[in-house]
Amino acid sequence: MEKIVGVIARGLRAPIIKEGDNIRDIVIETVLKASQAEGFKIQDRDIIGITESVVARAQGNYADINAIAEDVRNKFGGGTIGVIFPILSRNRFAICLKGIARGADKIVLMLNYPSDEVGNHLIDIDLLDEKGINPYTDVLTEEQFRNCFGYHKHTFTGVDYIEYYKSIVNEAGIPCEIIFSNNPKTILRYTENVLACDIHTRNRTKRILKENGAKKVFGLDDILTSPVNGSGYNEKYGLLGSNKASETVVKLFPRNCQELVESIQKELKEKTGKTVEVMVYGDGAFKDPVGKIWELADPVVSPGYTKGLEGTPHEVKLKYLADNEFSGLKGDELKKAITDYIRNKHSKPADDMVSQGTTPRRLTDLIGSLCDLTSGSGDKGTPIIYIQNYFNSYAE
Numbered sequence: 001m002e003k004i005v006g007v008i009a010r011g012l013r014a015p016i017i018k019e020g021d022n023i024r025d026i027v028i029e030t031v032l033k034a035s036q037a038e039g040f041k042i043q044d045r046d047i048i049g050i051t052e053s054v055v056a057r058a059q060g061n062y063a064d065i066n067a068i069a070e071d072v073r074n075k076f077g078g079g080t081i082g083v084i085f086p087i088l089s090r091n092r093f094a095i096c097l098k099g100i101a102r103g104a105d106k107i108v109l110m111l112n113y114p115s116d117e118v119g120n121h122l123i124d125i126d127l128l129d130e131k132g133i134n135p136y137t138d139v140l141t142e143e144q145f146r147n148c149f150g151y152h153k154h155t156f157t158g159v160d161y162i163e164y165y166k167s168i169v170n171e172a173g174i175p176c177e178i179i180f181s182n183n184p185k186t187i188l189r190y191t192e193n194v195l196a197c198d199i200h201t202r203n204r205t206k207r208i209l210k211e212n213g214a215k216k217v218f219g220l221d222d223i224l225t226s227p228v229n230g231s232g233y234n235e236k237y238g239l240l241g242s243n244k245a246s247e248t249v250v251k252l253f254p255r256n257c258q259e260l261v262e263s264i265q266k267e268l269k270e271k272t273g274k275t276v277e278v279m280v281y282g283d284g285a286f287k288d289p290v291g292k293i294w295e296l297a298d299p300v301v302s303p304g305y306t307k308g309l310e311g312t313p314h315e316v317k318l319k320y321l322a323d324n325e326f327s328g329l330k331g332d333e334l335k336k337a338i339t340d341y342i343r344n345k346h347s348k349p350a351d352d353m354v355s356q357g358t359t360p361r362r363l364t365d366l367i368g369s370l371c372d373l374t375s376g377s378g379d380k381g382t383p384i385i386y387i388q389n390y391f392n393s394y395a396e
Contacts, residue, residue, distance in 0.1 A: 003396070007389050009374045010034065011382025019060035023050070024263055026058075030384050032271070040388065042272045045308065048264065049371035049385035052282040052303065053243070055254035060232065063224055064249045067231035068099025068239070071223050072195070076104065076216055082187035084110040085205065086197035088120040088154065088161040091244045092297050093197065096220065097165060098248070100195065101172035108190040109165060113140070113180045117198050119293040122161065122180075123149045140180040142166075155291045184208045192216070195223075199240060199299055221299065224252065240299040241282060254280060257304025265306050279305035281385075284369030285361075301368035309363050 014030045017023065027050055035042055072081070081104040086093045088111075101107055113135055114128055115121040128135055131148045140148070142162065153160050162178060169176035179186065184205045187194055192215040196205040202219045209217045220239040227233050232252045234241070241253030261278035268276050282298035302309075326341075371385040 003392075005389070006392065007387065008040075009370055010038070010040075010386045010388075011374050011380060012384040012386055013381050014054070014384050016381075017054040017058050017383070019057060019062075021058045023055055023058035024260060024267070027264055027384055028267055028271070031268070031386060034386060042268070042274050042276065043388060044274050044276070045391050046274070046276045047309070047367060047385075047387040047390055048276055048278045049281045049367065049375075049387065050260075050278070051371070051375055051383040051385075052241070052254050052257075052280050052298070053251070054383040055257065055260065055280055056232075056251050059254055059256075061234070061252045061254060062245055062249055063228070063231035063233070063242075063252060065095060065099035065102060067228040068096060068223060068250075069102030071228050072100050072103030075218055075222070076193050076195075078103070078105050079193060080104070080106040080108060080191040082108045082110060082191045082194040084184065084187050084194060084196055084198075085112055085117060085201075086165075087116045087118050087199070087297060088122070088159075089297065090157065090159065090164075092242070094164070094168060095244045095248070095250050096197075096239050096242065097168050098172065100223075101169045101174060101176075104174060106175050106177070107169045108177045108179065108187065109169065110179050110181055110187050111162070112182055113145075115292070117201060118295075118297050119287065119291070120154060120161075121292060123152055135182055137183075138181075139183075139186050142178040142180075145178075145180050156293075185212050188212060188214060195219070199297065202240075237299050237303075241297075241303075253282070253298065253303060257302075259304075261304045261306050275308075277306045277308040279309055279364060279367065279371075281364075281368040281371045284372030285365050286369050286373070295372070302364040305364050309367065312362055313366070 012030050012034045014026055017026060027048065031042070031048060081100070083097070083100060086097070111122065114123045114125045127149055133148060151160055166176045166178060177190070179190070184196070185208060188209070192213065194209050194214050194217050196202050196209065196217065196219040198205055202221060206217050206219055221237050223238045224231065224233045225235050225238045234253045234255055237253045239250070239252070242250040245251040257280040261280060264278045265276060268274065279302045281302050283296045283301065285294070285296045285301055287294050367387065367390065370387065374385050375382050
């Protein structure tokens with residue numbers, strides 16, 4: 001019988017995972033139970049996605065603000081620290097800022113405007129035009145910013161992040177000066193010691209600072225790269241990818257993900273005879289059209305994945321074929337022509353017009369987005385995603 005159903009993404013309910021749990025065994029057991037309960041067969045090239053949150057939780061990869069503070073003070077030696085380009089997030093950055101403030105004697109907080117790196121807006125961009133402000137050249141003090149734009153709360157959270165972040169620093173008992181600029185070099189007017197808090201642009205930011213005379217430059221990815229008094233850590237990403245666990249504790253991005261996904265793949269091969277692909281996923285890479293927020297606040301979509309998920313898709317656009325190459329065909333003739341074209345697509349040039357617009361993103365970014373949207377971040381209780389038929393085309 002002809003296949004009617006294409007890609008299937010199932011959110012699998014797992015036990016509530018706590019520190020010390022064997023995440024490998026839980027994933028394998030959950031997948032096998034789901035297969036039996038739902039009546040689907042495990043197939044070669046099925047995909048298992050595991051949210052980074054439960055991996056880190058099982059690893060016990062946590063750190064409190066005192067560990068952050070000690071690492072910051074050890075690296076900078078106290079004094080005035082420029083904290084630049086943080087994202088506006090209670091979940092992602094506020095707790096980190098509590099620790100950073102405890103490791104400094106003064107914070108000069110430099111914020112991007114009109115929005116942060118991932119699209120959280122301090123103000124509407126149209127207000128810049130109205131006030132004649134150029135965000136690429138103009139540097140504003142807090143007073144100047146308020147005089148121009150007043151007080152604005154975030155669309156979703158209802159938080160005034162300028163006021164909120166300043167209060168966090170002040171609660172640590174140190175002064176906080178806030179400025180607004182999109183040029184990393186601006187902070188060097190205030191201090192030569194800088195903590196770059198941007199995510200995807202961090203390497204450029206650190207390079208510019210070092211080239212222009214900064215004495216000490218670190219990024220969030222340099223903080224907690226090793227344990228501090230027994231804390232959690234991430235040797236590659238440090239505080240990047242961390243989330244609020246409590247008012248004084250962050251859960252860090254998970255470690256040893258490659259080892260985990262490969263061991264799950266191997267164990268399932270032994271149990272089922274099938275080779276499934278496995279990935280750990282964090283934030284998907286997509287944009288909210290209302291809040292204008294890019295969801296990718298993690299340093300990468302996937303910190304670990306099996307080899308079968310390397311690379312990008314090589315696909316063709318069916319509607320282009322139907323409207324152009326085979327516009328004179330209908331019904332079974334059209335179906336056969338498109339099926340034959342797909343089966344021979346690897347002989348076509350990579351930049352062929354037929355493939356344009358088919359999103360040549362990395363497989364892990366595409367599949368990670370699918371996983372993130374399927375699992376959500378609320379109370380669905382499905383931290384494991386099981387995907388079938390992802391690599392199947394219309395011709396199969």
